[in-house]
Amino acid sequence: MIRSDIIIVGGGPSGSACAWQLRKSGLDVVILEKKTFPRAKVCAGWITPKVLDLLGITPEEYPYLLMQFNRIHFYLFGIHVPIRTRQYAVRRYEFDEWMVSRSQVPVFTHTVKNIVKANGGYVIDNKYRCKYLVGAGGTHCPVFKIFFSTSNQRTGKALITAIEKEYRCDYLDKECHLWFFDNGLPGYAWYLPKGNNWLNIGIGGKFIKLKSSGKTILDHWHKFTKKLEQRSLIKNIPENPRGHQYYLHQKKQTTRQDNAFIIGDAVGMATIDMGEGIHAAVVSGLMAAKAIAGKKGYNPDSLSKFSLPGIFRAGKKIEPRNP
Numbered sequence: 652m653i654r655s656d657i658i659i660v661g662g663g664p665s666g667s668a669c670a671w672q673l674r675k676s677g678l679d680v681v682i683l684e685k686k687t688f689p690r691a692k693v694c695a696g697w698i699t700p701k702v703l704d705l706l707g708i709t710p711e712e713y714p715y716l717l718m719q720f721n722r723i724h725f726y727l728f729g730i731h732v733p734i735r736t737r738q739y740a741v742r743r744y745e746f747d748e749w750m751v752s753r754s755q756v757p758v759f760t761h762t763v764k765n766i767v768k769a770n771g772g773y774v775i776d777n778k779y780r781c782k783y784l785v786g787a788g789g790t791h792c793p794v795f796k797i798f799f800s801t802s803n804q805r806t807g808k809a810l811i812t813a814i815e816k817e818y819r820c821d822y823l824d825k826e827c828h829l830w831f832f833d834n835g836l837p838g839y840a841w842y843l844p845k846g847n848n849w850l851n852i853g854i855g856g857k858f859i860k861l862k863s864s865g866k867t868i869l870d871h872w873h874k875f876t877k878k879l880e881q882r883s884l885i886k887n888i889p890e891n892p893r894g895h896q897y898y899l900h901q902k903k904q905t906t907r908q909d910n911a912f913i914i915g916d917a918v919g920m921a922t923i924d925m926g927e928g929i930h931a932a933v934v935s936g937l938m939a940a941k942a943i944a945g946k947k948g949y950n951p952d953s954l955s956k957f958s959l960p961g962i963f964r965a966g967k968k969i970e971p972r973n974p
């Protein structure tokens with residue numbers, strides 16, 4: 652049996668940030684991840700300048716190509732509002748591998764099926780034992796399911812269904828575009844160029860409202876991609892988009908029970924205005940690590956549930972540039 656002071660289930664941004672901080676504190680930690688890095692991840696890949704600050708690096712120090720946006724084109728009910736800002740796009744395939752490698756902790760490829768409390772600690776599938784357990788496995792995290800699902804009754808009103816496609820192409824516009832409530836979609840859609848000719852396009856909508864409307868997320872996907880083609884933002888409509896679900900920020904969640912924690916999407920922390928979750932994932936991971944190290948309490952409920960104020964503030968700090 653493999654023993655460690657702390658086991659983190661999930662090696663995404665929240666789990667890797669937590670592991671990185673714990674290791675800096677001199678603690679013994681391992682990560683269990685069901686897939687081998689690098690691995691594909693369904694996510695737009697939007698990160699804020701604050702994320703880089705939290706990780707202690709500058710944009711120039713990031714080892715992969717970082718796509719910087721100094722302006723974002725917002726469309727609200729068809730009204731075009733360009734906003735000056737500074738934001739970034741990454742490929743999760745690269746970003747996640749970099750973060751888990753940077754943490755310098757052992758990573759075991761393992762799909763967690765069962766966890767039991769025993770002798771003041773936790774035993775995972777009769778193979779791993781720890782004193783502290785951190786659930787960073789996303790929306791369907793097994794730590795959440797086993798220890799937190801009863802106390803945290805997730806509301807269907809906060810459930811988002813998303814579908815997207817990240818693919819390599821000769822994209823026709825290097826700026827970011829975001830549409831809100833377009834063509835009756837109870838959510839938003841995005842066009843997010845990335846480095847080396849990678850493009851991420853997708854849509855996300857509230858599950859309950861989609862269900863009551865009689866239209867599926869795939870119906871909206873067809874309309875959205877057709878519009879992108881008609882506006883010459885893409886040349887051809889990509890095939891085989893991938894879908895996933897996540898929860899928006901919800902207050903008063905139970906995020907710690909004894910020595911078990913949940914962080915990131917296992918809590919449900921995406922912002923309610925833009926569905927952005929990487930910032931909250933990183934912050935909650937760092938918070939949990941500091942709580943385990945005995946330096947601070949753990950209260951991810953204190954995080955902002957909005958992204959737009961930060962986007963506006965970032966725009967006030969940069970110098971004007973040619974688009």
